[in-house]
Amino acid sequence: MPAAYIRLATPDDEDALGRLDRETWSSLHAVQPRPQPPYEPFYNERFGPRDHLVAELGGALVGYIRLGFPTSLACNSHVRQIQGLAVAEEARGAGVGRALLRAAQDEARRRGARRITLRVLGHNTPARGLYESEGFVVEGVLPEEFLIEGEYVDDVLMGRFL
Template sequence: MNTPTLPVLTGTAVTLRPITDADTDLIVKWRNTPSVVQNFIFRQTFTPEMHRSWLATKVATGQVVQYIILDNADGKPVGSVYYRDIDNHNRSAEYGIFIGEESARGKGIGTETARLFTQFGVDTLHLHRISLRVLAENAAARRSYEKAGFVQEGVFRDMELLDGAYRDVVFMAKLAEN
């Protein structure tokens, strides 16, 4: 499948650009950072091979659209945002984001990224429903998602067994405005 050329998205605080193989080392570093891992349900050690397989089997086939988040203050990459499980029939996808650079957290970068990327999802990818899953204890992320227009749809109690303890998972979604 040929993926259309994806645009660069520019906001006030962030610029989002499509991921490339050259980003592999950064993604691997970020995904293995303890402060990132603690907010992920998938906690296996992340390797360059895993990332390149993801690029080849998911991104290259259009099942995933993944971007790198650049901080406009200095132009440096600080994280990644993506849609996975893109369902063209139902015009839906699951949203995911992580800010890999600790110095970039708490500055509204995630919220602006969510607004920019969901607008792109609706306008360019023609998504109607954008959903996400977040660990219930990740209050900062939940607040950021709400600011970006996501609405809580449910709490799945004790859904994930992580580090020996059951964790609640909150499901949220944002719908295209009719």
């Protein structure tokens, strides 16, 4: 399979991103209930095209990663946080998630970040393995932070220097 093409999102990607987000919803990574119609717009006042990198395979949008600030504080502006990552089912195992993660780190560096962080649910073993393989380390754990489908789940804080 050819390598994914990674680029910044555009306003025209909104519908495809919304569909992808709904299709990849899983209690493995989501703390919000499954989206129901009428669907909220993918872009909003907090996150727009400039906050997303997208992956394409064969011209089809098959993944995205959202890069934001962990807080609105000026003293924290040297840190970026991954605040969403999704890969279409048919593109999993093709290196799309890894390519998006690497591109997000490059983009964060380009935008002046010194560190990059993320939060991942403790039971999301595949994502945790990917992050660890790319140099992220566990920097904290909030035990049983979420109750998801009747199970208490840890919130794992990970990060790395760029």
